Amino acid sequence: MDGYTVPNFLAQRAFLTPERQALVSEGTSLTFKEMHSLVLKRAAQLSKAGVKESDKTGVLMSNSLDMAVTIHALFYIGSTAVLLNNRLTSEEIAWQSNHSQTVIIITDEQCKSKAPVNICETVSIADLPKAESGLKSFLAEFPLEKPATVMYTSGTTGHPKGVIQSFGNHYWSAAASALNLGLHHQDRWLLALPMFHISGLSILLRSVIYGICAVIAPSADARLLNSLIHQQKITIMSAVSTLLTEMVQSMDGKYPDFFRCMLLGGGPAPLSLLQKCAERGIPIYQTYGMTETSSQIATLPPEDCFTKLGSAGKPLFPCSISIQNDKQNCQPNEAGEILVKGANVAKAYLYEEAELTDSGGWFRTGDIGYQDEEGYLFLLDRRSDLIISGGENVYPAEIEGVLLSHPDIFDAGVVGMPHAKWGEVPCAFITSRKHLGEQDVMKYCQEKLAKYKVPHSVRFLEKLPRNAARKLLRRKLKDILQGESGNV
Template sequence: MTLNLATLLEDSARRHPDRDAVVLGETRLSYAALDAAAGRVAGLLASRGVRPGDRVALSCPNLPYFPIAYYGILKAGAVVVPLNVLLKGREIAYHLADSAARAYLCFEGTADLPMGAEGFAGFGQTDGCEEFFLITADPAAASPIEGAQTLGRALAGVDGTFESVDTDETDTAVILYTSGTTGQPKGAELTHANLVFNALTCNRLFGGLATEHERHLITLPLFHSFGSTVQMNAGFAVGSTLVLMPRFQADEAVRLLQREKITFFAGVPTMYWGLLGALDGSVDVEEIARNLRVAVSGGASLPVEIIKQVKERFGVQILEGYGLSETSPVATFSDPERDPRPGSIGVPIWGVRVKLIDPEWKTIEGTDEVGEIAIRGHNIMKGYYNRPEATAEVMRDGWFRTGDLARRDGDGFYYIVDRAKDMVIRGGFNVYPREIEEVLLTHPAVSLAAVVGVPHDSLGEEVKAFVIRGGDVTEDELIAWCRENMAAYKYPRLVEFVESLPMTATGKILKRELTDR
């Protein structure tokens, strides 16, 4: 069966040619214009020798150029390899070589984030990558990097009537690199069917909540699976307007929620925490609440306390989902036919099966027993690109093991307990940092917390909490409060107050950096 992920954009361009597809500040690009621009990119790539199945890397923040390049690569029948915009030259060279990229499109960046310079340096270190296109903010601008051709000038004379290549549903559409928290990053191969099914299933879930013309605020980076599937692919599939934020800033996000009459917001927990902290007297919270219909969280476990505060301020129930790059990404989501259960990642989405397993892959049947989440369905990747051994470690008989620990209640709702690798073993007892963080956030003087295990001579590991304060409390007072509210083996004996927590580009807290302190 022929299927190309670019169909999601092309169909909406046919049905809603004049509707705004993307908005960035004063720039508004219609569906017809976006589709034509993507066609020009496809034509350029084909003219430079890019063939169906070739890999094409893309480094770009949340700008209109991202979907233009993304769908242009797909139209050419090639494979998109989105790269984290924070990567340095050496890391970019690794990704280009590992994915055997044939071409690379890279945004020029800014003085603070010189993406173009880093990208061109990485390109120069990669023998197999033959074409480099520098995306400039002004398409007519000369290249600020000697020897680098600009995409704008390369596109001169290329029209937008390119006829999309027919690809099979099992062909690879996108290679998403995992964060590389253990070992070198690996590229998860996702097919056209993986991503089309995931986008359409998202819209099936949101169907009873969504408006006829959804307006998304895109704060999640589009190079990440959460933003690209749940908002870009799913949004374009139903003719939504995407309001882009190149970098999440809570105060600006709140202003955009109000000004652009946003109906759909998706974010990771730290973004919701930021929005709550940005509600000052200049914000019309009631107007935001009148428009905002759908709020989605994923990427990390959402503290119940934040769910409660968002419901109180914005009048919207945050719906939680769960997934990974390897699962396209959505695997479970709040059941649209039942009341949301705060703290739960919901139930398996349509066409997907989930179970809990032990380290030997044996199924755990009991209610509220902790096991590792395993997933099977249309969302599971083909495997890690050119890594059969790594693929075999996580896949068996169509099941993918996630490395995440969870429990399942009597009604089939799943609850994340923690990452298997984040679990702290203190004196022989299993301590789940997420549980400790949930309790800490109920303290009135705690704004945000991250709990890790640190080495201890006799216990093996000790529990330590890094805390951003939202009020007056001393370390000793907070430890004493924890002792009163948690079992003796759980509560943190060590507390360190910090001004900020290290985070990834997607807003996840980098616990591995905390454990190295």
């Protein structure tokens, strides 16, 4: 679709439905017309600060109205927004800023202490030059192939890669989601996930493409989020399993009838969580997606939640999924690497010559899964996380699901540890609500898992290492094991 354009997302929305509510954030409410005016003024400020079209501009901010306005303002200027994870260390942020060749970083009071020194210029929102009026000339149309954002992958293994997401990627992602979830003009989407991740940014962009309101949560506190669902008449929310678990544990009663969708990503949901959500009347849409697919690419509707337990559903309407081993298509129920295809899939990583997809448009995700006879996708694990024990494939996510079904286990992670006889065996790391012994955990697993899948060892942690998107950082669990072996 190179050569095609779409209207500037926010400017077009402000033209079509100017008085419709666009954004709510900590007591402030904006219509699309008001947001457009605010963005024009911010764009003028950024231009005075040195932001130029086609430059890469870092955004190191916390979820807020300011962050939303700044992202749109960079689009108006034509500058590519490099969305920096504010939960990383200063050293990690410096690496990404240097690798992306970011010219200037826009930050806020909460995050400015992490801004890198001597990499590029940093300007706080509070210190931006004054602008009496809005930007006179802005990017009224977005070329579909033009880079809109750069997001670095989670970095669960090695150095992260910068994913170039075009305006076309974002537009097709929003369109695919709407074709799946349906679209109601009264929808209100609770934005509780960080906007420096695709899970959060996609909500901001969908709100202007759809013409619905995004409600920015000031924090990911479970009780606060439950309260906002009632107070703000939220109809849709995106979450990951760990966050949803906290919300279910802290909620009283059921969600209101107007709440129609809990979009759940971040890996297979434990059966125990799905059962609790069913008891509370929470409609769960399990999804599969990643930074490279500009959000979800497959989704399971709630009516299939239990009949297709553990499935991420079927590909969204404009997308395709294939399972392959050694470049050969797998049979139904045969595990292999998951390949995805669609206009929402990014074309390249930043400063890497090879395209992200092959000649047929397929992206190899590195995830392992299978499709059943009806085409439902089941995600097993990351290929890099696979444990091979005595020739048997052991999927950590399966063991974690069993561990999380234990009423006293709050969080769990599993990695492989070296074993003289079997090559590798599973080792579990858990956070428990009350005292549990290693034998208690092993006995519970023995009742539910094949012998070779039962953890050979259990470590108890106060908190498991997770990134800003709440994804488990298995490499840090492996670091703990390596540290133990190094001290022997």
